[in-house]
Every structure is written in C-alpha cells, then in structure tokens.
Amino acid sequence: MSPALGRIPLLDPAPAVAHNRWRPRAFSGEVVPFAITAFREGHDRIGAHLILISPLGDETTHVLAELDPGSDRWGTRIRLDTEGEWAFHFRGFSDDYATWLHNAQIKIPARVDVDVMLALGQQIVTRGAKEQGRPAVEKRLLTTLATALGNRSLTPEKRLEVASGERVRAVLALRPIAELSSVTGDFHLLVERERAGVGSWYEFFPRSEGAVRRADGSWRSGTFATAARRLPAISNMGFDVVYLPPIHPIGRSFRKGPNNTLTAGPHDPGSPWAIGAAEGGHDAIHPDLGTVADFTAFCAVAATHNMEVALDLALQASPDHPWVLEHPEWFTTLPDGSIAHAENPPKKYQDIYPINFDNDPEGIYAEVLGIVRLWISRGIHIFRVDNPHTKPVHFWERLIGEVTSEHPGVIFLAEAFTRPALLRTLAQVGFQQSYTYFTWRNTREDLAEFLTSVTTETADYLRPNFFVNTPDILTEYLQFGGRPAYKIRAALAATTAPTWGMYSGYELIENVARPGAEENLDSEKYEYRPRDYAAAEREGRSLVPYITRLNDLRRTHPALRQLRNLTLHSSDDDSILVYSKHLAAEHADSGQSDTLIVVVNVDPHNIAETVVHLNLTALGLAPGSSFPVTDLLTDATWMWSEHNYVRLDPEVEPVHILRLDGASRG
Numbered sequence: 001m002s003p004a005l006g007r008i009p010l011l012d013p014a015p016a017v018a019h020n021r022w023r024p025r026a027f028s029g030e031v032v033p034f035a036i037t038a039f040r041e042g043h044d045r046i047g048a049h050l051i052l053i054s055p056l057g058d059e060t061t062h063v064l065a066e067l068d069p070g071s072d073r074w075g076t077r078i079r080l081d082t083e084g085e086w087a088f089h090f091r092g093f094s095d096d097y098a099t100w101l102h103n104a105q106i107k108i109p110a111r112v113d114v115d116v117m118l119a120l121g122q123q124i125v126t127r128g129a130k131e132q133g134r135p136a137v138e139k140r141l142l143t144t145l146a147t148a149l150g151n152r153s154l155t156p157e158k159r160l161e162v163a164s165g166e167r168v169r170a171v172l173a174l175r176p177i178a179e180l181s182s183v184t185g186d187f188h189l190l191v192e193r194e195r196a197g198v199g200s201w202y203e204f205f206p207r208s209e210g211a212v213r214r215a216d217g218s219w220r221s222g223t224f225a226t227a228a229r230r231l232p233a234i235s236n237m238g239f240d241v242v243y244l245p246p247i248h249p250i251g252r253s254f255r256k257g258p259n260n261t262l263t264a265g266p267h268d269p270g271s272p273w274a275i276g277a278a279e280g281g282h283d284a285i286h287p288d289l290g291t292v293a294d295f296t297a298f299c300a301v302a303a304t305h306n307m308e309v310a311l312d313l314a315l316q317a318s319p320d321h322p323w324v325l326e327h328p329e330w331f332t333t334l335p336d337g338s339i340a341h342a343e344n345p346p347k348k349y350q351d352i353y354p355i356n357f358d359n360d361p362e363g364i365y366a367e368v369l370g371i372v373r374l375w376i377s378r379g380i381h382i383f384r385v386d387n388p389h390t391k392p393v394h395f396w397e398r399l400i401g402e403v404t405s406e407h408p409g410v411i412f413l414a415e416a417f418t419r420p421a422l423l424r425t426l427a428q429v430g431f432q433q434s435y436t437y438f439t440w441r442n443t444r445e446d447l448a449e450f451l452t453s454v455t456t457e458t459a460d461y462l463r464p465n466f467f468v469n470t471p472d473i474l475t476e477y478l479q480f481g482g483r484p485a486y487k488i489r490a491a492l493a494a495t496t497a498p499t500w501g502m503y504s505g506y507e508l509i510e511n512v513a514r515p516g517a518e519e520n521l522d523s524e525k526y527e528y529r530p531r532d533y534a535a536a537e538r539e540g541r542s543l544v545p546y547i548t549r550l551n552d553l554r555r556t557h558p559a560l561r562q563l564r565n566l567t568l569h570s571s572d573d574d575s576i577l578v579y580s581k582h583l584a585a586e587h588a589d590s591g592q593s594d595t596l597i598v599v600v601n602v603d604p605h606n607i608a609e610t611v612v613h614l615n616l617t618a619l620g621l622a623p624g625s626s627f628p629v630t631d632l633l634t635d636a637t638w639m640w641s642e643h644n645y646v647r648l649d650p651e652v653e654p655v656h657i658l659r660l661d662g663a664s665r666g
C-alpha cells in the first residue's frame with residue numbers, strides 16, 4: 001500500500017530509478033533535473049520546494065517552478081559537484097499569498113470587494129510576519145507591508161503595487177505563507193567522480209605498438225615500453241582514458257588465426273580475450289608485454305599525460321587457463337566430458353570457455369573480487385567489462401557494490417550490446433557507463449529517437465559511452481561512407497555524449513571489412529598491426545587534426561560535458577540533424593552561459609541544402625532574437641535567427657559546430 005496522500009499531493013519524484021528500486025546517479029559537475037508532480041483541488045495557488053542535503057550535511061532549499069503552464073509538474077536543475085550520497089525530498093504547500101495576490105490583481109482594478117481584499121491581504125501578511133522561525137528582517141518587511149495594505153491614505157492601486165514588489169515575492173518564494181503543506185519521504189542520489197560521466201576514450205592494443213616482423217615471418221611483439229611511446233600522441237589528440245584489451249597470457253589451445261579462422265599459424269598471437277595459459281590467468285601479464293613493473297611504468301607515463309588506463313575485465317577462460325585445472329567445477333562439462341566453448345550468438349568463441357556462475361557462486365565471486373582488487377592495487381580504477389550480459393546480473397550488483405564501497409572512484413563500463421531491458425538493468429545495478437546502440441543509429445530519425453532516449457529516459461542511471469568503432473564493430477556506414485562518414489560519426493559522438501571513444505585505426509579511416517563481417521579485414525584481434533600514423537598525417541590521410549579539434553572543443557565548452565542538456569531542433573531535409581547543447585550561466589564555472597548548435601548532414605554521400613528551424617527558448621533566447629554564430633570547425637561566422645539556411649557538403653565539411661556568440665532582440 002502506498003502511503004496516504006498528503007494535503008498537497010506530491011507524486012512521481014525525479015530523479016528516480018525503477019520506482020526507487022535503485023539509487024539514481026549523477027557525476028560530479030552534472031546538472032541534474034529535479035521534478036515532482038504537485039497540485040491541489042480547486043484553483044488556489046500552490047508552490048513546491050526541493051530540499052537537498054549534500055554528502056557533507058549542508059541543507060539547501062530550492063524553489064521549483066511549474067515546468068509548463070498547467071502541467072502540475074514542478075522542477076529545477078541543480079549542478080551537483082560534491083561526490084558522495086546526497087539526500088533530497090520535496091515539499092508542496094498552499095501559496096496563500098500568491099492566491100491572494102492573484103485574486104486581488106483581478107478584483108481591485110475591477111473595483112470588486114476592494115476593502116475585503118485589502119483586509120484579507122493584511123491578515124495573511126500579518127500571519128506571515130508572526131511565523132516562528134522567520135528571520136527578523138523578513139518579519140520587518142512583512143510588518144511594513146501589512147501596515148501599507150491597511151494605510152487608507154494610499155490608493156488601493158498603490159497598496160496593491162507595494163504588495164506586488166519584487167522583494168516581497170523573493171522572500172515569500174523561499175519562505176512562503178502556507179497554511180497547508182505536505183512533504184515527501186527522503187530520496188537518495190549518488191554523485192560519482194566526473195570521469196564516471198565525462199571523458200574521451202582511446203582503445204589500442206599495446207602489442208601492436210612497436211611490433212616488428214622478422215624476416216622469417218615471426219614477430220617481435222610490442223611491449224608496454226614501446227606502447228608507452230604512443231601515449232603522448234594519444235594525449236595530444238585530447239583523450240583522457242586509454243583502454244587496453246586484455247593484457248594477460250593468451251591460450252594456445254584452439255587459438256584463432258587471422259580473420260577469425262580456427263587454426264592459428266606458429267606466429268599468430270591469438271585473441272587477447274582468450275585469457276589464460278601456463279604463464280597465468282587474469283592476475284598475470286602476458287610475458288611478451290613485460291612485467292608488472294613495466295605495466296606500472298606504462299600507467300605512470302599515461303598519468304604524466306593526464307590519462308588514466310582502463311583494463312578489460314573479461315570473465316572467461318582459454319582451455320589453458322589455470323582455472324580449468326584448478327576449478328573444473330566453474331565450467332559446464334558436457335556428458336562426453338568436454339566443455340562447450342563460449343558464444344554470443346551468432347558469434348562463436350571457440351577459443352574460450354564460459355564460466356558457469358551458478359556452479360560455485362561464492363568461489364567464483366571471491367576469485368573475481370580478488371582479481372579486481374589486485375588490479376586496483378596496481379593502480380587501475382577503470383574496468384571495461386566484456387560481455388557483462390552473459391553473466392548473472394546480481395553478480396554485478398554485488399561486485400560493483402562491494403568494490404565501489406571500498407574504492408568509490410572505481411568505474412565499470414558495461415560492454416552490454418544486448419536487449420534493452422538487460423542493458424538498462426546492468427546500468428541500474430551499478431555500472432557507471434555503458435556502451436549503447438549508438439554505432440547502429442545513423443539516420444536522422446533513428447538518431448533523434450535514440451538521443452532523446454539516452455538524454456532523458458535513462459539519464460538518471462545510464463551514462464552512455466559513444467564508441468564510434470571497436471575491434472568488433474565496423475558498421476556499413478563506416479565501410480561505405482568514406483572520410484565524411486568518419487568525420488560525421490566522430491562529431492556526433494563527441495558533441496552529443498559527455499563520454500565518447502574510438503578504437504585506434506579510426507583516425508586512419510581503416511574501413512575495409514572482412515567479407516560478411518562487421519569488423520576490419522585482418523583484424524588486430526588476431527594479428528599484430530603496427531601503424532604508420534606519422535606518414536598518414538604527412539600525406540593528409542589522417543583525421544588526427546579533426547579529432548584533436550573535437551576533443552579541444554569538449555574541453556573548452558562545458559555544455560559538451562553534460563548529458564541532459566540536449567535539445568533537438570528541426571530542418572526541412574531528412575538528412576540534416578540539428579541539436580543544441582546549452583549550459584545556463586548559473587551552472588557554468590565562468591558564470592557565462594555556453595551554447596552550441598550542431599548541424600549534421602548524416603548522409604555522407606550527398607550535399608544537403610536546406611533551412612533549419614531553432615527552438616529559441618531552449619537556447620535561452622527570446623522569441624525573435626537574432627545572434628551571431630561562429631563555426632568552431634571552420635571559423636566562418638553568420639548572423640542566425642529562428643530560421644536559417646544551411647548547405648553542408650560532406651566532402652568539404654559535413655558538420656557545423658556553431659557557437660552562439662551573443663544575442664540581440666530582432
């Protein structure tokens with residue numbers, strides 16, 4: 001049974017997750033919308049407040065405004081900086097003064113009940129002035145107002161004017177005169193560190209960096225030391241997180257060969273996700289890459305370049321993993337004594353065994369917890385979790401809960417390419433970030449629907465990480481869209497989500513797929529792949545300058561580091577997607593608002609020429625405004641207003657990223 005309604009009904013508080021089954025979450029610096037549905041019978045005025053208690057115990061009261069006239073939905077947006085658990089509740093109240101003022105402003109000019117209305121106002125204000133707990137300065141203000149309302153030497157209009165003053169309204173907004181009120185129960189919200197929600201990720205295989213092919217066809221693997229030489233370039237592109245596929249020993253049994261073939265040659269290194277060999281399992285480092293000390297040194301170089309290292313957590317085992325011998329009960333043995341390989345239909349992973357989490361839940365949990373703690377002790381605070389959706393959800397709830405209660409800054413990214421309910425529940429139970437369907441949303445219509453969903457519907461718990469490609473995902477859009485497609489997808493990811501990522505090779509427009517597959521031909525998953533980034537840049541083939549510019553804009557424009565501030569606008573052409581990211585002045589460190597309008601031609605093959613229509617209110621502008629804009633990719637400037645002509649040639653620039661430079665009433 002729900003608790004009885006209070007005198008002022010208060011319903012559907014937000015943020016909330018699954019009817020308060022889990023805590024909503026935000027990241028430090030995030031601007032969070034709070035809202036409640038509040039109303040009362042009849043026509044009298046009400047008001048609503050949000051009461052916030054920070055993790056440090058500081059309590060603040062925030063006045064809510066009705067979000068749309070007549071909607072009964074009241075809200076505000078608050079920027080939350082302090083990490084930790086916040087508490088909040090809502091208060092709804094009869095706004096006796098506002099009700100009186102509203103009636104008085106109708107009746108007094110119409111000469112109806114003039115004396116009664118003024119006496120009523122005097123009565124309400126006098127009551128307010130006597131309220132316990134009201135500061136003395138407010139009491140004086142209200143007493144003065146009561147005297148003015150009863151002052152017959154002033155005209156009724158003059159007395160009404162005094163009563164409508166800004167100062168009185170401001171005082172009564174925060175401490176209303178209210179005979180009736182209701183308060184909700186307490187709700188909680190967890191604010192995690194900024195990187196849980198904001199960052200630019202770069203994935204690369206350390207074994208490829210510095211790998212050398214010998215004359216006999218064998219390879220000298222790249223090492224942590226050679227891979228570290230790549231870190232300055234990654235940092236110069238503006239990335240914050242370097243994500244490494246598994247760095248553990250790789251199994252030899254059923255090792256895969258080039259292009260996902262089932263037989264490996266003597267020089268094939270195998271897939272890094274086939275974890276475990278005689279040299280060790282998830283706690284060990286592949287000897288070709290180096291030692292624990294070499295790994296630590298690699299992380300130290302990353303740190304000097306202001307980047308964190310993220311490791312893969314792939315809970316599976318090659319047939320050569322020590323677990324297979326030591327804990328055969330952790331796997332499902334078939335009647336013929338064999339163990340079935342892993343799958344993520346339709347993909348088959350013949351080189352690994354899946355763990356059966358139901359066989360020894362406590363033993364497996366203890367082992368995984370130990371592994372995570374070990375890597376944390378080696379300096380890792382971000383884990384990209386491989387296929388979390390093939391493991392029990394309550395396992396993750398327990399693991400992430402325990403790890404983050406010991407180490408609140410640890411971040412888990414769910415590689416949950418799965419059904420929506422499972423993907424969302426993984427985020428609800430604690431994953432700080434999630435991969436999404438972004439890579440497969442390419443048309444204007446699909447993108448609009450998808451972006452609306454991730455920035456509103458799921459934003460109380462799911463922080464999307466918009467990877468533009470991965471070693472497993474080279475979409476048809478990228479395969480056939482050429483350089484424009486790569487620019488479009490990078491610009492979309494970098495300007496819609498506060499966290500985005502790319503897998504190396506993207507900047508070189510590596511777009512040739514293995515026939516019949518959605519992944520690169522000669523995939524790095526099964527081979528060494530050293531790349532000549534410098535030559536590509538010299539020859540003008542590289543997207544590094546473009547990517548660097550995108551990350552640079554993300555750094556200098558705080559609006560791009562927010563999730564829930566995206567507004568879609570419209571255009572007359574189906575290929576043109578228009579959106580804006582707006583950060584109000586009160587939420588910006590600089591004290592100045594930050595507004596970007598992004599116009600994307602999502603068709604990489606054709607020029608689009610059309611008119612775009614902006615919702616000026618969402619941009620914080622008055623109707624009829626015109627304003628200068630600067631394209632931050634080309635430095636072009638224009639005067640814009642509600643309706644604007646655009647022409648985007650994908651071969652030249654498929655995207656405008658426009659900074660709103662200031663507005664004047666048109």
Ligand SMILES: O=P(O)(O)O[C@H]1O[C@H](CO)[C@@H](O[C@H]2O[C@H](CO)[C@@H](O)[C@H](O)[C@H]2O)[C@H](O)[C@H]1O
Nearest residue numbers: 271273274344348349350351352386387472525
């Ligand atoms: O199943 P997903 O598409 O989400 O992909 C992730 O998990 C896969 C299994 O770990 C992993 O696949 C790669 O490693 C396998 C094991 O070595 C190998 O059999 C596959 O051929 C190879 O693609 C994939 O990379 C990872 O992102």
